[in-house]
Amino acid sequence: MTEHVDVLIVGAGLSGVGAACRLQERLPGKTYAVLEARDTIGGTWDLFRYPGIRSDSDMFTLGYPFRPWKDPKAIADGPSILSYIRSTASAFGVTAHIRFGHRVVAASWSSPDARWTVSTAHGATFTCRFLYLCSGYYSYDSGHVVDFPGRAEFDGEVVHPQHWPDALDYTDKRIVVIGSGATAVTLVPALASRASHVTMLQRSPSYVVARPGRDALADRLRALLPEKLAHRVVRGKNVVMGTLYFQLMRRLPGRAAQVLRKRVAAQLPASIPVDPHFAPSYDPWDQRLCLVPDADLFRALRSGRADVVTDRIARFTSSGVALESGRSLPADVIVTATGLRLVAFGGITLTVDGRAIEPGEHRAYKGTMFGGVPNLAWCVGYTNSSWTLRADLASQYVCRLLAYLDRHGFAFCVPDAASAAGAGRPRPIVDLQSGYIKRAADGLPKQGVRRPWMMRQNYLLDLADMRFARLDDGVLRFAR
Numbered sequence: 001m002t003e004h005v006d007v008l009i010v011g012a013g014l015s016g017v018g019a020a021c022r023l024q025e026r027l028p029g030k031t032y033a034v035l036e037a038r039d040t041i042g043g044t045w046d047l048f049r050y051p052g053i054r055s056d057s058d059m060f061t062l063g064y065p066f067r068p069w070k071d072p073k074a075i076a077d078g079p080s081i082l083s084y085i086r087s088t089a090s091a092f093g094v095t096a097h098i099r100f101g102h103r104v105v106a107a108s109w110s111s112p113d114a115r116w117t118v119s120t121a122h123g124a125t126f127t128c129r130f131l132y133l134c135s136g137y138y139s140y141d142s143g144h145v146v147d148f149p150g151r152a153e154f155d156g157e158v159v160h161p162q163h164w165p166d167a168l169d170y171t172d173k174r175i176v177v178i179g180s181g182a183t184a185v186t187l188v189p190a191l192a193s194r195a196s197h198v199t200m201l202q203r204s205p206s207y208v209v210a211r212p213g214r215d216a217l218a219d220r221l222r223a224l225l226p227e228k229l230a231h232r233v234v235r236g237k238n239v240v241m242g243t244l245y246f247q248l249m250r251r252l253p254g255r256a257a258q259v260l261r262k263r264v265a266a267q268l269p270a271s272i273p274v275d276p277h278f279a280p281s282y283d284p285w286d287q288r289l290c291l292v293p294d295a296d297l298f299r300a301l302r303s304g305r306a307d308v309v310t311d312r313i314a315r316f317t318s319s320g321v322a323l324e325s326g327r328s329l330p331a332d333v334i335v336t337a338t339g340l341r342l343v344a345f346g347g348i349t350l351t352v353d354g355r356a357i358e359p360g361e362h363r364a365y366k367g368t369m370f371g372g373v374p375n376l377a378w379c380v381g382y383t384n385s386s387w388t389l390r391a392d393l394a395s396q397y398v399c400r401l402l403a404y405l406d407r408h409g410f411a412f413c414v415p416d417a418a419s420a421a422g423a424g425r426p427r428p429i430v431d432l433q434s435g436y437i438k439r440a441a442d443g444l445p446k447q448g449v450r451r452p453w454m455m456r457q458n459y460l461l462d463l464a465d466m467r468f469a470r471l472d473d474g475v476l477r478f479a480r
Contacts, residue, residue, distance in 0.1 A: 005032050007128060007130045037103035038101075041086050049166070054081075061239060071084075073214055074212075074218060075211070106349040109351065109373070116130075133346060144439065145336070157333050160337075174199075208292055210292045211292075249283075265278075277308045364455055367456075372414065380429065393462055396467055413476050426446035429455055
């Protein structure tokens, strides 16, 4: 039996739950369902179970604007975030709309019927008027795996953070964490609390920024103001400050790099120099900055329970890792924090009136819809600040669009693909230079260099555009 709803949301993680809440708030008469491939709510925050898992954005902006974050920690651990998502779904009645164990594999659009037909892996079929993909852009099946020479010779255990074994006991073990990104800098201090020693082995360094785990202003305002007002004030402050810092770093990259390296140098032990271990060859925000709350990474380095090695891997050996410099790193456990594997649209096969949609050949309209693809939106967050800031704007935009269709008697809308040709040269939709993004660039949708085919990394500009700009802008076409 086929179930029909007005809106079908794919994914019951942070974005999907937020989208469902916005839909209920703005369009209470709409029917909807949330299809979730796994058997539980939480998405990323349930999938990743590695030690120390936490946010790398403050929870006043990563959390929902309509549900205040109450925990004292502004930089929260994974279990706290997971609890927050699940309690939000329960409080807003979203849980009853979730269909667990429904992995979407294909979706086909019919213009004569003005509807999507969506198929799941176990044979269930749904139809909907509007399809909203809230499953992010990386693969839940596996991360990026590097086939290091000699891997089979290693006598210990090799672990990828995306598939952390619940039974792994690393107490008093020697651990080598391969990587320098957000996952690695999170893992090292967490592992160092129980391991005999942890080495962060990196081919090249990242920019690392320490900040307090708690927001002192938020603590004061919570004591003085009503909960919702305090949340809004702190959220606004963090949005403005984050935007300001990003713009300054992009406009003055040389000066920003000097400041970041100087701050790191002040927190390192004498045995670990800034150069080469914390002196990236790229400008700040060419790749995402790595956040360390309460300087936990630097405390682990100063304690002697952790260190950093910048070198290239020659091969794995039976007892650890042999480096190109000739040095060997002994290890009982090797953690390959080598990055994510990105996929567009959750790997769903899309067709429009029998025509296959290749994600890499389409440009994103306002970073949310796609040229030539009717009544479909993809929820993608920011790379330079909290994911939810943009995800929530996208959900509000979808609600505006649905209300507009109803108000004017339209059956569907579609961005005019022909107008994308005037948007300038195509660029990756995720505009960073990180390795995991470069590897997936060909298969991801593109953006242009001009609006509305450009995905801006600026919440304040997007706020005005997504919430207040005209919907009938001459690019978005409507049909009855």
